[in-house]
Amino acid sequence: MSAPLRIDNLRAWYGAAQVLHGVNLRIGEGEVVALVGRNGSGRSTLAKAIMGLVRCAGDMRYGDVHLVGLRPHRIARLGIGYVPETRDVFPALTVRENLLLGERKGTRFSLSDAYGLFPVLEERASVKAGALSGGEQQMLALARTFTGDPSLVVIDEPGEGLAPQVLAQVAACLAALRERGVAMLLIEERLTIARMLHARVAVMGHGAIQFDGAFAALAQNEQVMREWLSIG
Numbered sequence: 001m002s003a004p005l006r007i008d009n010l011r012a013w014y015g016a017a018q019v020l021h022g023v024n025l026r027i028g029e030g031e032v033v034a035l036v037g038r039n040g041s042g043r044s045t046l047a048k049a050i051m052g053l054v055r056c057a058g059d060m061r062y063g064d065v066h067l068v069g070l071r072p073h074r075i076a077r078l079g080i081g082y083v084p085e086t087r088d089v090f091p092a093l094t095v096r097e098n099l100l101l102g103e104r105k106g107t108r109f110s111l112s113d114a115y116g117l118f119p120v121l122e123e124r125a126s127v128k129a130g131a132l133s134g135g136e137q138q139m140l141a142l143a144r145t146f147t148g149d150p151s152l153v154v155i156d157e158p159g160e161g162l163a164p165q166v167l168a169q170v171a172a173c174l175a176a177l178r179e180r181g182v183a184m185l186l187i188e189e190r191l192t193i194a195r196m197l198h199a200r201v202a203v204m205g206h207g208a209i210q211f212d213g214a215f216a217a218l219a220q221n222e223q224v225m226r227e228w229l230s231i232g
Contacts, residue, residue: 010058012049019045021207030181034194037204043187047154051082081150085157087141091130102144114143117173135166152183171196203228
């Protein structure tokens with residue numbers, strides 16, 4: 001499997017504070033990778049580094065394009081989508097207007113696809129995004145990203161605070177996108193959606209990848225589970 005995203009020895013900083021200390025990671029075409037770890041391990045910082053939102057150094061390539069030093073809008077135009085934990089919908093715009101902002105014409109994903117994946121968005125198309133529930137805003141953030149026709153999506157905590165029924169709907173949406181060949185880096189605390197998608201697992205700790213492999217191998221690795229994931 002070829003790796004459209006290749007990360008080698010990636011370091012990142014907030015001001016003078018270094019958060020990433022040499023991340024190495026590959027995400028293959030159409031592959032789903034779940035990134036897990038304790039709070040403060042560097043997961044969200046890695047997502048921001050991929051999108052050009054923090055100062056970083058190292059070798060990070062999408063296909064043959066070097067990402068380090070590129071502005072976020074140029075990275076997005078390469079085909080990398082980003083759904084932050086904060087969702088970041090435009091509250092004063094309607095659902096439909098939010099979706100139209102992200103839409104690219106003549107691509108795999110259209111406004112109709114977004115409504116097909118999340119019918120509630122079509123029902124609330126004329127409602128301002130700020131009036132939506134948290135679950136509806138998450139659906140909107142996902143749908144807006146996908147109408148931009150990404151080949152890789154970085155998704156930070158897609159299931160955070162969602163009711164089980166909404167969580168299942170989000171998981172079904174991501175499964176449908178995987179079937180269309182979209183690769184994903186899925187940051188998730190409890191791995192609920194990642195298990196549904198049969199994702200590969202990468203464990204972060206102290207700003208680096210401490211484990212990278214299948215769920216079954218992680219479950220059997222007591223040292224990694226105890227040192228990097230267990231609480232207490």
